[in-house]
Amino acid sequence: MKKSIMPVKKSGISKRKIFMSLKEPDKVNVPQPQCTQDMIEIKRIAPNGIFQVTEEKWSKSYLLVDVNYTTKTYDEQLAFFYDWCKTLNSFDVSVKITVFNENRNMQEVRERILYRHKEDGYDWLREAYNDIIESRIVEGRQGICQEKFITITVVRKDYEAARAYLSSLESSFINNFAALSSAMIPLDANERIRILDSFYHLGNESEYDYKMEEALLQGHGFKDELACSVMDFDSYIDRFYMDDKVGSILYLDPESYPTSLSDTFFKELTELPIHSIYSIDYEPIPQDVALKTLEDKLMGVENTIAKQQDKRNKRGAFSSDISYKVRREKKELEHMLDELRDNDQKMFWVGVTMGVIEENEDKLETQLTAINQVVEKASMRVIPYYMRQRQALDTVLPIGGRYVDMMRALFTSSAAAFVPFNVVEMQMMDQPFYYGINQVSKEPIWANRKKLMNGNGFVFAVPGGGKSFTGAKMEAGSVFLNTEDDIIFVDPTLEYFDVAEAYGGAVINLATYTDKYLNPLEVDLDNLDIDDTNGQVRDKCSFMLGICEQAMDGEILPEYKSIIDRSVRKMYKRIAALPREKRSQPIMSDFLEVLKEQEETEARKIKLVLEIFVEGSLNIFNHQTNIDIENRVLVYGLRDLAGDLSGMAMLIMLENIKQRIIKNAKKGRATWLYVDEFHVLLGKPFSRDYLIALWKQVRKLGGLCTGITQNVIEVLKDPMTSTLVSNSEYTVLLKQAAPDAAVLGKALENISEAQIKYTANPKPGMGLIRFGNVIIPFDNVVDKQNPVYDIYNTNMHEKAAKKQAMVGFE
Template sequence: MSMKPEEFEVYVIPPNFMEGGTLFGGLLKTRNTIEAVILGLAVGVPVLHLPFSLTVRVVILCLTALPLVLLALIGVSGMSLSAFIRLFFCFLHNRRILSRDGTQGGKNGKTLLPSWAQQRKSDCEAEDPPLPKSRSRFSVDLKQRSVTQFKTFLQEEEAVQPLNALADYIPIEKIEHGVIYTRDHRYVKVVEVVPVNFLLRSAREQRSIIYSFISYLKIAPVKVQFKALTKRADINRHLDTVRRELEHEQDPRCRVLQEDYLKLIRQLGSREAITRRFFLVFEYEPLPGTKRGHEEEDAIASLQTAARTAANYLRQCGNEVISPENEDDATAEILYNILCRRASSEPFYQRVKSVLADYMAAGRDINTIPVNEFYAPDSIDLTHGNYLCVDGLYYAYLLVPSDGYKARVPAGWLSLLVNAGDGIDLDVFLARQPKDRMVRKLGQQLRINRSKIKETSDTNTDFDDLDGAIRSGYFLKDGLSNNEDFYYLNLLITVTAGSVDDLEWKVAEMKKLLLSQDMDVQTCSFCQEQAFLSSLPLVSLERQLYERSKRNVLTTGAASCYPFTSYEMCDDNGILLGVNKHNNSLIIVDIFDSRVYKNANIAILGTSGAGKTFTLQLMALRMRRKGIQVFIIAPLKGHEFHRACSNIGGQFISISPASQNCINIMEIRKADKSVDDLLDGPGAEKSLLAAKIQRLHTFFSLLIPDMSHEERQLLDDAMICTYGVKGITHDNASLEQPKHPGRYKEMPILGDLYEILAASPETKRLANILNRLVNGSARSFNQQTNVALDNKYIVLDISELTGDLLTVGMFVALDFVWDKAKENRTAEKAIFVDECWQLIGASSNRQAAESVLELAKTIRGYGGSLVCATQDLNDFFALDDGKYGKGIINNSKTKILLNLEEEEAQRVQGVLHLSEAELMEITHFERGSALISTNNNNIAVEIKCSQMEKELITTDRRELAELAQRAAPKQHPC
């Protein structure tokens, strides 16, 4: 099964080695044939004795016995006629409507507990002595929104009847210690697993995940259930966050932007947003000799250990197992989301409050509420053969039959079903079989099949079936001898819809989808109730469904069913980037969440015209909407940022010789250190003048690269003298105005320093070079700061600077940004650098590149984020053999890859370790598509923006022409 390292492996799911007998060359199943013969005789013999002519009797036989015989030979829905008839009459016997008040509980006072569950319960009670009726009670702290559980044991006659009669229908007795106690005396544990983006991994990474999953399956409990729950994304928490931010926004233009963002989220949430949750479910298997009195303690300890083991092994696959603070509360919430899909749009704590209110209104003791009350639906309609209805939502169940699987599958092939769309759930059941028993059965069946095939002609239909069963038997036998285990695999698909028509359409589409993949699927006709109860996270697949759908697999085949393949990024406190192209989930990212991301830096890479500037500005606008301080440094095409900046009340600062804007490079800015003092306590006072002069040395080294050590010392003396003229010394108290405490004195400008340098022959050369910024063409740098520096959205346009002035302007911008970024380590701030290759590429110099790299390395410590966007990757990695480009990439936890040319994509592939599939994808991206790489997961996303955002930040010529045409005054005819 091993293949080339670059290729994806193929795994084998062999046909069942034990097949039912066939007759007449494999045309007919033995059971169907026997039933057809019996039915034909039962109907045909009385017809032959009728007092009619032979012709009439033959006609009657053709109209009665012949159709029945053909129907018996063919079977119905993969079952024999007798099995189907039995199932149909069982359905008629059990069909009923269950309601909250219990008044519609079926015919003749039928109990709400399903008949098959009653039978299994009675069987258990016949084997073991009856246990006392136990109930789980919840008390709720409404402030903490948490559920605490208390255990009581009541006699049957003392048990409190629930207000919702359907609470007794659910086959769960109680939830305690995070363990579900079922009514048939089993102990079940449910854990939630965070998936990985498996499909976009390289072949090597996929193999590594599958082999790690194999390791887990070998030590996993005997019976496990993997459940994938798909539903419309609950965006209410994100909307609540946006509304709170809207309440605190003072700028009316930003409020308009936030309201527009709310509309966009609602639109996407109602149309495209889908979320998936994955659960691992396993039950306690008691060891031989376990005493009945100690079984509960052993079960709890065993299941808790199994959960920790699963977390450790799945972590090797890249998955995380969620560890809730209150396991009972989390388990009840999971059941609530599964059983009350429509009602679960409201949070679970609201459901708890509602149940408590109902019990208090009824004058009932809230400490005696059965646990099932908190997740029981209000009604279940079981009167239809092909579907059921729960709280107005329609359910249909599909089963992959034993012969409906593909024999050869790729790793993670279940992602086809996991990502099928809204309202499609998947349950995967794996049951490990005793190896020694299966080896004996394999040996016996192989001998039987070999003897059968000797008697069968190779032209018979069953020859291929027997040959396949023999090959399967040898494959399984070899696998068992090579340290693999034997499993039975079952797949159950849940389809939900808001109406019967939608349900039928979804079922038909699912059948088409599986048929296109050479798979078969059957509707669970007349056994929808059994399928409904089997789909609960209780590791309990109804026996008839189990027999119809079980498929034998070895450990490697079972591992190929790795289900945790649909990764999502949805942080309630983040910003929307777009929609996941593979599973339609919303991509809402909070890059400042240090629990998820090691740093908040982002690198945006793409070719010219791919949408880098658009993506960068979209992120900047949405961060500003959240109240995050935003700085944008634009070394190229700064005018593209002006429209958005002016329309949301931002500050656009143009740093160029022709501009009237100026940020005084010599200004010592007052910084708010109150947060630092609270966090660290009063520290040793440092000279602000010394720190400023140190940064000015960097500025002048950029302006005068060939400065000698002697000139550097003379410059230092001149700067101290310049500040001294203004009364500023190394004593920080000298900065404040005597008449206005808390305000700094007027700062010197470059002209003041120039005069001191020009007065000394030793520094005349330095003065002559500085003269360009004082009296020459770049005299705009020789002013006091004349722009507002406290705006939440500041654009620093340095695109009109060239040559050595570009590095000067870059330093002015970074010096200001650094001062603001360091003020409060607890406040979020983001620095955006567009066309970063201009600053760290081959045409730049090392000092400017070092400044950007230092920013990337250290801004995390100040609660900030650096977002760099670049094209021309060859130039980006050119300076010092790519030291600065690679440094920025390596210090950016999140990368956003837009469309790249083939050569650029191959270069990025080596840096980011992209798979061939990802490489192909990014070279064929249309504008508006991107690949987000973060936390070892790669996600293809379609960037989403509103019409208002698009008009503010678009750089497309055609769209700009339309905007200009709409903005131009209309010409009225004379």
């Protein structure tokens, strides 16, 4: 009789037989293999990833995206567990969930994430960063990379019928897992073969180069790629050998399942840092079959009770009761029937299989002992598959077949206890930067903000929480050392001058006492023309309107705007009329001279207001630029600005930054802008509006803006700046004050109460980090002995103490 997951209506076949037949194992395709290829239980593969497993069984696998389950509160986990049960209830075909702790090629990882030397004078800093990264890799599960898969298997007569059925199932499965905030990513044939190859050829993953289309042209089958030279399942009853590796496949003893299983058990098992693979097979039992089987069993128990009572009555033992064992069995069966009928429960045959592979038998025994300890702690047993290692291996792999039958009938709520979710990781492998480690899994966090839809971001923390050190300087250092991108800091507290010094940057300290000047009227003289075809003059007209509004302390009347616009255009037209070799950049006094030529009374009023900024004591912007503004690293210091000058200075600074970003965009170069004490710029109406406009435009110009400030509340209370937060896909949350922590749920989607607790009282450099929809509790603390710490540290007390210690040492 062929297996089926659908109720069989044929007369003469009892529900009990159907019930038991559902857990019957598949038969291997080649009972007497002549070569190692014969031991791989796949008949055929299609480019779209559909495997023919047996004559009428077909499977398709998906990468299963993890969910932040561990970091949820108890109530959040309960709600998630309920949704997970609903997802299990939706299974009406054979499903295998696989957690694969595969080998990670650490040499390849290091080549991708360690900062490469460039012989540019900064390799000592790259080494300092590499020391940080290496130390954190060692802390984590070095050499292990965990992936999760779900494999759906259906029974159909041919490929076309299977493809159509799998296609119809796919959308509902994807929607169900999306409701859990997870995702199912379909795997094609090459990707599925790659996963299997990672197990069969542990340690040689870098040699994998199978491409189905090329292999077919060359006459090579997929089994030639997968097969080992040696696959020995006969020398020992409880282990197998593949080339120079030894492994063992085990099962979770169905008889040892406890009445109640902790939802942390499967996580603890799969988190063991060993090369291993774990699969949970779910075989759904049709409701009518489950009900009829239990009803028949209950009827049998009731008959037993009746017979026992008759015997007692014949002996005259009217007061004695039936045996405890039978009474308990009846009570359990009645409870099970109630669960099926009334409590939205389904029944599944569930089997848990696990495989371990190692370099030698000593290491294998060590890893098997570790598994035993976790299982025994949960009051269960794990047993090797004796004399069935071959069948068990083809079961545990995400192929789709099941060749063993060690399964237990469980209700949905019990089957759901094997929660396959743990915590989300962020490990982009395309030109990533290091952002610390995941506090839960200890896995390194590698990411590239350029790959986000909107790479703008925010850093929030109380004073001393590590805003500038962790939120800006660490990342900016990675940018400087690994790219050719430009970096700009807006520095209201003069905390970034050390970074400029370390990286050979330029400092523009906007203050009345400075001798370093910035000309706000600079344009591209070579491309300036009378007709303003490239819009430079129009931009400067708009900019000068803002400057004059700031100087006149409020919105100006239309007639003033006309005069300002006319004067700016006249000034640049005169320059454009000159031969290129005779052109020079105008300064503010040139603009004032043009204003003097205007006959209107309003022109004289504008001139009078601007005099202090051009000819008076606040004339720092009436000079030609004498700073290296082409430097890759620029720091704009704002701390010592006089009150009357601050608003204008901020506008001029933002205009200068905008022009730099535009110029870089034309070169195809990215610009990273860090605005510390973000609230300072928001406090001035003109700079606030300009900054908001810049924030919205910069993404299209290859720029990445980061706002750094203390209070989430302060940014969220303004609808415009609140929009900036919601539209930015990068956020760092270090230590938060209680009022700010209370509103984080509104500021960020998908953040849980349990995650917010990571911002309650962490060490500087620890908290939450968000990339798109991924939120991770992170740890980016830097050892105080590392040179990076000395460069980026802003703690004046620590700096003073270290300086004093150095004096004492000398």
